[in-house]
Amino acid sequence: xxxxxxxxxxxxxxxxxxxxxxxxxxxxxxxxxxxxxxxxxxxxxxxxxxxxxxxxxxxxxxxxxxxxxxxxxxxxxxxxxxxxxxxxxxxxxxxxxxxxxxxxxxxxxxxxxxxxxxxxxxxxxxxxxxxxxxxxxxx
Numbered sequence: 001x002x003x004x005x006x007x008x009x010x011x012x013x014x015x016x017x018x019x020x021x022x023x024x025x026x027x028x029x030x031x032x033x034x035x036x037x038x039x040x041x042x043x044x045x046x047x048x049x050x051x052x053x054x055x056x057x058x059x060x061x062x063x064x065x066x067x068x069x070x071x072x073x074x075x076x077x078x079x080x081x082x083x084x085x086x087x088x089x090x091x092x093x094x095x096x097x098x099x100x101x102x103x104x105x106x107x108x109x110x111x112x113x114x115x116x117x118x119x120x121x122x123x124x125x126x127x128x129x130x131x132x133x134x135x136x137x138x139x
Contacts, residue, residue, distance in 0.1 A: 015133065016087040018105050019126055021113060022046035024080045025060050030073065040065040040073055044084065044105075064089075065107040072110070081113040085122050 028042040043060045050057050063084060065072070076082070090103045109125075111118040 017126055017130060018084070018086050018088055019123065020044060020046060020061065020084045020086075020105060022061070022082065022084075024076055024078050024082060027078055028073065028076050037067055040068050040076075041104075042076065044082065062102065062104040063107060064104045065110060068107075075112065076110075083111055083113050083119045083122065085109040085126050 022044040025043040025045040028040050030038055030040050032038050042063050042065075044063050046059050046061060047056050048059055049055070063086075084105060084107055086105050086107045086109070088103065089106050090101055092099055092101045094100070109122045111122065113119060
């Protein structure tokens with residue numbers, strides 16, 4: 001029987017990994033947070049095959065990018081085909097005395113899909129994270 005070991009950052013990253021390709025669906029919005037950070041919020045439209053029929057449907061996924069550079073912000077425009085590597089997070093907040101939640105993809109890396117070399121290296125880095133975590137878990 002294996003004993004539990006503390007999770008490393010690689011374990012955590014590999015257990016909550018999102019790789020998504022889609023198009024920027026709306027004009028990105030920058031917000032300044034109370035703690036001093038800024039977050040760029042946008043939606044990514046992805047096409048998937050329906051579970052019910054063989055039809056292709058569009059899903060819109062909310063995305064949050066914390067502290068992007070000005071150049072990164074300028075690079076995103078509606079309709080741009082992008083690849084995003086990140087994680088899923090559900091956050092809770094209060095609005096008008098009510099607690100609400102939002103599930104979103106938090107960006108670690110984002111790039112235009114046309115930048116094939118950047119996309120390939122980001123995907124390889126994500127695969128390496130998962131592979132390292134699986135190998136460590138098997139020990």
